[in-house]
Amino acid sequence: MADMNKIKETFSCPSCGERVPFAKVWILNNNSTYRCKKCNTELMPEKMSPLYFVIGFISTAGTGHLLMKMNQPFVIVFIGSALAGMIIYLAGVLFAYKTVRFKIK
Numbered sequence: 708m709a710d711m712n713k714i715k716e717t718f719s720c721p722s723c724g725e726r727v728p729f730a731k732v733w734i735l736n737n738n739s740t741y742r743c744k745k746c747n748t749e750l751m752p753e754k755m756s757p758l759y760f761v762i763g764f765i766s767t768a769g770t771g772h773l774l775m776k777m778n779q780p781f782v783i784v785f786i787g788s789a790l791a792g793m794i795i796y797l798a799g800v801l802f803a804y805k806t807v808r809f810k811i812k
């Protein structure tokens with residue numbers, strides 16, 4: 708394992724290394740800030756892609772469209788797209804947690 712050196716970790720405070728709570732990912736956007744509980748530094752996400760937030764909607768619409776093309780009843784289309792949207796949204800949230808870094812505001 709080569710990562711004993713402290714590199715700037717994702718989803719943690721750049722100044723003290725304290726981890727930003729996972730719950731923060733839900734309210735994450737380009738304007739959101741977070742005050743580190745340990746060193747009181749005000750942080751903001753380094754580069755947030757709106758991709759994380761539109762991806763769910765696109766997948767929902769995409770699945771719905773696909774199911775409709777397959778002549779599925781409306782209920783199936785509705786549930787199918789809701790489920791697909793949810794799964795992909797959750798994956799996006801997890802992806803954000805793994806990739807987003809914070810910077811000092």
Ligand SMILES: [Zn+2]
Nearest residue numbers: 720723743746
């Ligand atoms: Zn800190």
